[in-house]
Amino acid sequence: MVSGDKSLGERYCGDCKDEGLDLTCITPSSDHLEGVGSCNEPIEGSLQAERVNHNGSKKKSRYKKKIRSSRAAAGDVVSRVGSPCLSMTDAPLEGSNRGTSLYRNEDVDVIDHNHLGCGISCCWSRTPRFRESNLPFDVEDQPLLSAEVGETLQSEQGKSWKLEIIPYSESPRSFSQKFRPKSFNELVGQNVVARSLLSAISNGRITSFYLFHGPRGTGKTSASRIFAAALNCLSLDEHRPCGLCRECVLFFAGRSRDIKEVDSVRINRRDRARSLIKNAAIPPVSSRFKVFIIDECHLLRGETWATFLNNLEGLSQHAIFVMITPDLDKLPRKALSRSQRHHFPKIKEADVASRLGKICVEERLDFDQGALEFIASRSNGSLRDAEMTLEQLSLLGKKITMSMAYELIGIVSEDELLDLLDLAFSSDTSNTIRRARELMRSRIDPMQLISQLANLIMDILAGKCQEGTSEVRRKFFGRHTSEADVQQLSHGLKILSETEKQLRTSKNQTTWLTVALLQLSSVGSSFLDANDSRLCVRTVHPRDGDFCSTSSTGESLKHLVTCVHDNNDSCKLGMKDDKENLESIWQRATEICKSNSVKKFLRKRGTLFSVRFNHGLAVAELEFHHPDYVSKAEKSWKLIANALQSILGCNVEIRINLVHSASMTKYVKVKRPSFRLFNCSRRMPHDSLTTTERGSNPSDKSDFTSEKATIRANSVETCSCDCGYQISQNCNCRKEAAKTIRNNEGNALSIGATVPPRLWPDDFPKHGLGLDSSKEERSNFGCQAISAQEPEKQPNCFPRTLKLHRKSHSSDTSQMICLKIQPQNNLAPSIPGKTSETYFHANDHDPCVFRSSSNNYNNCSRDEVVPMMDSKVHCWRTPTFPFRKAWQMRHQPQRTHLV
Numbered sequence: 001m002v003s004g005d006k007s008l009g010e011r012y013c014g015d016c017k018d019e020g021l022d023l024t025c026i027t028p029s030s031d032h033l034e035g036v037g038s039c040n041e042p043i044e045g046s047l048q049a050e051r052v053n054h055n056g057s058k059k060k061s062r063y064k065k066k067i068r069s070s071r072a073a074a075g076d077v078v079s080r081v082g083s084p085c086l087s088m089t090d091a092p093l094e095g096s097n098r099g100t101s102l103y104r105n106e107d108v109d110v111i112d113h114n115h116l117g118c119g120i121s122c123c124w125s126r127t128p129r130f131r132e133s134n135l136p137f138d139v140e141d142q143p144l145l146s147a148e149v150g151e152t153l154q155s156e157q158g159k160s161w162k163l164e165i166i167p168y169s170e171s172p173r174s175f176s177q178k179f180r181p182k183s184f185n186e187l188v189g190q191n192v193v194a195r196s197l198l199s200a201i202s203n204g205r206i207t208s209f210y211l212f213h214g215p216r217g218t219g220k221t222s223a224s225r226i227f228a229a230a231l232n233c234l235s236l237d238e239h240r241p242c243g244l245c246r247e248c249v250l251f252f253a254g255r256s257r258d259i260k261e262v263d264s265v266r267i268n269r270r271d272r273a274r275s276l277i278k279n280a281a282i283p284p285v286s287s288r289f290k291v292f293i294i295d296e297c298h299l300l301r302g303e304t305w306a307t308f309l310n311n312l313e314g315l316s317q318h319a320i321f322v323m324i325t326p327d328l329d330k331l332p333r334k335a336l337s338r339s340q341r342h343h344f345p346k347i348k349e350a351d352v353a354s355r356l357g358k359i360c361v362e363e364r365l366d367f368d369q370g371a372l373e374f375i376a377s378r379s380n381g382s383l384r385d386a387e388m389t390l391e392q393l394s395l396l397g398k399k400i401t402m403s404m405a406y407e408l409i410g411i412v413s414e415d416e417l418l419d420l421l422d423l424a425f426s427s428d429t430s431n432t433i434r435r436a437r438e439l440m441r442s443r444i445d446p447m448q449l450i451s452q453l454a455n456l457i458m459d460i461l462a463g464k465c466q467e468g469t470s471e472v473r474r475k476f477f478g479r480h481t482s483e484a485d486v487q488q489l490s491h492g493l494k495i496l497s498e499t500e501k502q503l504r505t506s507k508n509q510t511t512w513l514t515v516a517l518l519q520l521s522s523v524g525s526s527f528l529d530a531n532d533s534r535l536c537v538r539t540v541h542p543r544d545g546d547f548c549s550t551s552s553t554g555e556s557l558k559h560l561v562t563c564v565h566d567n568n569d570s571c572k573l574g575m576k577d578d579k580e581n582l583e584s585i586w587q588r589a590t591e592i593c594k595s596n597s598v599k600k601f602l603r604k605r606g607t608l609f610s611v612r613f614n615h616g617l618a619v620a621e622l623e624f625h626h627p628d629y630v631s632k633a634e635k636s637w638k639l640i641a642n643a644l645q646s647i648l649g650c651n652v653e654i655r656i657n658l659v660h661s662a663s664m665t666k667y668v669k670v671k672r673p674s675f676r677l678f679n680c681s682r683r684m685p686h687d688s689l690t691t692t693e694r695g696s697n698p699s700d701k702s703d704f705t706s707e708k709a710t711i712r713a714n715s716v717e718t719c720s721c722d723c724g725y726q727i728s729q730n731c732n733c734r735k736e737a738a739k740t741i742r743n744n745e746g747n748a749l750s751i752g753a754t755v756p757p758r759l760w761p762d763d764f765p766k767h768g769l770g771l772d773s774s775k776e777e778r779s780n781f782g783c784q785a786i787s788a789q790e791p792e793k794q795p796n797c798f799p800r801t802l803k804l805h806r807k808s809h810s811s812d813t814s815q816m817i818c819l820k821i822q823p824q825n826n827l828a829p830s831i832p833g834k835t836s837e838t839y840f841h842a843n844d845h846d847p848c849v850f851r852s853s854s855n856n857y858n859n860c861s862r863d864e865v866v867p868m869m870d871s872k873v874h875c876w877r878t879p880t881f882p883f884r885k886a887w888q889m890r891h892q893p894q895r896t897h898l899v
């Protein structure tokens with residue numbers, strides 16, 4: 001510590017008197033304690049130096065020091081700036097001045113140290129520093145720097161190594177070098193640090209170990225150099241460093257022998273650390289303090305720290321270490337407690353933008369203020385990052401514009417984001433998907449987009465976003481103003497933040513981000529649902545000027561998945577890679593489940609095995625490991641389907657599967673012994689159900705083989721094509737006529753429901769269960785196969801062949817019935833695969849649903865098909881259950897349906 005009895009200012013003063021304006025240098029071979037040259041002497045390629053011992057006695061010597069152009073090539077990074085004592089505001093650089101350094105080629109002509117305010121150009125330099133290093137540590141003989149500027153030290157083994165001093169070089173290579181601050185005044189946004197360091201100097205309260213820490217690009221290194229220069233500045237003015245005195249000139253010229261930047265990687269050996277400490281014990285050559293700046297000090301090893309910290313107490317008063325790190329956590333505790341710490345916070349956006357503005361003026365660049373603000377907002381508080389972006393933009397044109405900035409940084413504009421949000425919130429699925437894909441394909445990666453969207457929502461919620469007059473903005477804020485909208489936004493934020501976590505580990509980022517966007521509108525529907533105890537469906541709001549998508553959300557989702565995978569076969573989530581996605585969907589779906597007990601039950605007992613997007617419908621397979629759980633899940637089908645619908649943003653069909661052992665692999669599951677398929681719709685007209693009159697109560701456990709089902713179908717008429725089948729009157733489309741399936745005694749087993757083949761599970765043939773159409777099976781069931789006669793003549797009739805099977809499993813009392821529909825010719829092109837089978841778990845008193853299908857539904861337009869699908873699904877055997885099993889949770893645009 002500098003003694004308090006003599007103020008630093010006085011001491012500087014005294015020293016000025018004692019030592020005059022001599023310029024101090026040492027030769028590599030000279031005694032370190034000697035060597036002061038006069039800077040009043042002209043130096044032509046060589047520097048006159050006077051050798052001075054620490055008592056002040058002088059010896060003349062000549063120290064030749066040439067600046068070789070190779071230095072720049074060796075990687076020295078150089079900056080040439082205006083007067084270090086003037087801030088940019090005070091003294092903008094003249095173009096002519098910028099290229100002329102007083103000390104160019106290290107020629108110091110005349111320095112008038114009494115002249116305190118002028119526009120002298122000085123040199124300010126920096127050496128390349130190692131951010132992380134994997135250099136070997138045994139580079140004993142390699143010089144640390146180019147030979148001209150290093151100070152040679154002896155390691156304990158007698159080997160020599162060099163300490164670097166800040167070298168001089170000619171021209172700055174980048175804005176951040178060119179505009180590196182040279183005084184505390186120029187240090188942007190670090191007023192607290194600047195004030196405290198200045199005041200320490202003024203009051204002579206200098207300690208030996210400083211630690212500068214904070215995020216990258218906030219001015220730590222610059223501040224350490226300014227501090228070092230200020231410590232040795234000879235000026236009496238309180239605004240040190242003056243940039244004009246001998247010490248400042250030497251320093252800014254890169255010739256100070258007393259201020260050294262030490263590469264933490266190079267000193268990362270005990271012997272070198274020791275020799276550094278020894279060197280620090282030697283008094284400064286000409287200056288008041290010997291300052292060692294050690295950047296990236298978190299790279300120092302434990303033993304280096306130990307050597308340093310153990311010797312800290314014994315350091316002479318003139319030795320000062322300034323260590324710099326962006327990461328305080330990596331330093332030993334002891335280092336933290338022994339140092340005087342100075343934190344460099346992120347620089348405020350406004351400060352960054354204002355600094356950029358000044359640089360633009362200096363560089364004669366036109367700019368949009370908005371663009372600078374935008375760059376500042378993207379720089380994350382790092383002025384260096386902002387300067388680098390600005391520099392890149394300056395290479396693209398003479399004007400820094402918003403659109404250039406967007407393009408360079410690879411993000412989308414706020415208007416584009418608002419537009420996307422608007423689409424997402426409006427349930428305009430197809431356009432949402434299209435827009436999101438456009439953006440992600442060409443401009444922005446999903447992580448970036450999601451963070452931008454989240455930021456935008458936060459801004460909107462904070463009321464920061466309303467300004468601006470663009471059309472998109474006007475529309476968005478005109479439309480989303482209610483309390484519900486605010487809630488929707490904050491829930492949207494939650495969805496995005498969860499999705500962001502998921503994206504970090506997902507290979508399928510584009511898909512999942514788009515799914516998240518689609519969920520934003522589902523958030524809306526759950527709000528509506530919550531407010532309105534009915535299960536209602538959010539309608540599509542056509543956007544001004546946009547076409548109103550008539551396709552269902554599921555169609556869009558299918559489209560999305562198909563497009564994203566660029567492969568029509570990959571619309572299924574159930575592969576190994578999708579496991580986490582499925583888990584995440586299940587997690588979210590259960591989370592929004594409205595009943596706590598169901599939520600708990602589903603989380604504990606249920607798994608989402610797969611989700612397949614199939615022509616506008618998400619087919620979700622759930623798995624449970626016990627028949628009781630299956631029953632319980634079936635009872636809660638509405639909750640499950642509703643939750644999944646909200647999460648997936650499309651119509652949902654759920655399939656509840658029973659698997660016998662938790663240890664079954666996915667492949668084994670394919671052969672699961674029981675499989676349940678139930679179908680239902682919110683639009684099920686209960687009163688038109690076909691009733692079963694078994695003559696016994698529903699819990700009667702009689703077998704299907706002995707079934708004498710008497711099924712009375714409501715509103716049945718005979719098919720006009722005379723095929724012998726009956727058609728439900730409820731069918732809007734005669735081509736897709738519902739058929740009555742009869743048993744061999746002529747009794748109808750099922751009637752009415754025509755389910756387009758597109759809804760049939762397309763992987764059924766793969767399961768290989770219940771496909772056996774042997775006579776035995778058929779006779780077991782007691783139902784004969786029904787074939788349409790002369791199908792060519794009656795193309796509207798379907799099924800061509802219908803076989804009913806029943807299968808028993810020894811491990812399960814339940815029975816499996818397979819309804820197999822097999823087209824006999826090519827008249828059923830729309831049936832996926834050549835065969836479709838539907839399985840029914842014929843548990844004792846389960847109502848079973850038989851569905852038949854028409855091969856001609858492909859002649860029907862989609863609009864005809866959709867209402868057909870849900871129009872009638874009949875159950876038999878159990879009239880008391882109106883429709884216990886629910887599968888398809890569909891909603892239609894522009895309509896609201898009640899369960």
Ligand SMILES: Nc1ncnc2c1ncn2[C@@H]1O[C@H](COP(=O)(O)OP(=O)(O)OP(=O)(O)O)[C@@H](O)[C@H]1O
Nearest residue numbers: 176179180187188216217218219220221222383384
């Ligand atoms: N506070 C600041 N005031 C003015 N310029 C700054 C400031 N911070 C950074 N800069 C600009 O960024 C460049 C790099 O700054 P500097 O090296 O001092 O940052 P740093 O915090 O040490 O970063 P790092 O930890 O990455 O080394 C400077 O040359 C300057 O152009």
Ligand SMILES: [Zn+2]
Nearest residue numbers: 233242245248
């Ligand atoms: Zn000075």
